[in-house]
Amino acid sequence: MCSEIRIYVACLAAYNSGYLHGAWIDACDELDDIQEQVQSILKSSPIEDAEEYAIHDYEGFDGYGLSEYEGLESVQETASFIDEYPAIGGELLNHFGGSLEDAKKAAEESYSGCYKSLDDYAEELTDNTSEIPENLAYYIDYERMGRDMEMSGDIYTIETAHDEVHIFWSH
Template sequence: MSEHIRIYVADLAAYNAGHLHGVWIDATLDLDDIQAQVSTMLAASPVEGAEEYAIHDFEGFDGYRIGEYEGLERAHEIACFIEEYPEFGGALGVQLFERTTRRTRLTWAGKVLLEEARRILAVVDQAKASVKSAAAGYRGRIRVALSDGIPQARLAALLAQCREEEPEVEICLSEVTFSEQVRGLNDDLYDIGLAQSDEVGDGLMAEPVWFDPLVVAVPARHPLLTYRRVPLDEVVRYPLVLCDPQVCEGFWQQLQRVLGAVDTRLTIADRVPTLDLMMALVAAGYGLGFSSLARITELNNPDVVARPLGGCPAMLTTYLIRRQGEPAEQLARFIGRVSPAESQALLPDHASQKEIA
């Protein structure tokens, strides 16, 4: 059993309510034991009826990033691999792990092997999914990678249209980081990507498809609420709760361009992997945050107010990313359902617009 390969499982209902509640768990324990500890943690939640959880932190997985929704089973598998097979590289004539009394660390060769193993596992998983899809009666499959957080209204409308027009085609969604999306598109693990970055490199193309206003998330009763449109110079005078650049790569790239317009040293209260956590910390008064108006509106936190930035409105761009070349007919029809860049940005209803104006 390892004391150092562990995951922090957070209670999402508690986070949304402004409470920090979770538990550190040894990821090498039996899966049933891990699940039991999660269930015990949720049962002790400060929010009645809490059921949802996510992995918000991890230790001892050097070289492998555990995604928030990676799943307990996958985290357990990787942890057991690191703990039980430190000599695996012997067959290859290389050292995969560096072990000390305090931690286990992957060597560069180990990181390369882990990435390759991850890609192979993904291919195997997709092969299984394709067979199950065919057995269920589907006659096609489109694999879509999502990064940087896509507004639910956008995604729901797109999926509903796909089901209406081509119900025999299965749409498979994967939520990954932007770097993972680019690798997956290049490795033919995904057919289409949606992200907030167009830095895709050779072999891929990025087309702007959606525009959404960038707004400031402000705690209720905050002094900045005296502004109908908050000057950026005023925003950066306060502590900020920002996204984790490794998790929200595209969003962070666009936000950096906005923040670069002010010559002020930022005070960063925290960096968080999810919008839910950012909203919880903003509501609790830790600092101000940034997101799209659409996503903040969807969360509908009564203790957080969205305010547009003063001056020229800042917009977040979502890109459709795919491999270069002419897409197959089925994929081309899917692309055609995604609203073109010239379409109007997604805004809340008229009443909501009045509230933030």
């Protein structure tokens, strides 16, 4: 899957001289391999002594945006995280303002799972924590419980598709 997470690296000297010179690079490759590929692009540039590059395009980062001048180490770490958590990685990074450390911590420690809806989660959580008498079960509003948990800040959600809500505890 990681081969679908890639960046297009362009030689800036060539670009500024009116040439499109660059290549797509698998962003999950080892950092040394990525750096070698970038150096190869610069060495084969139609402009002599080219030294600078930029990321002119990217694919597979699942809604997370890269800077044109993002460091290669950051790109590789981000791509590897998204590859490890393909359904939620990009959105987690967005949720935490690009903090890879916070996104990793949430994925590893705060993730409660994927549910059809927030009310399904509230119902499962309630069923697992207490025995509700059958005659009272019909009076519980799980939709409201789920909404209240989210609005209070106890949980946050990432919706990745229709009927696909990922739930995370905030604390």
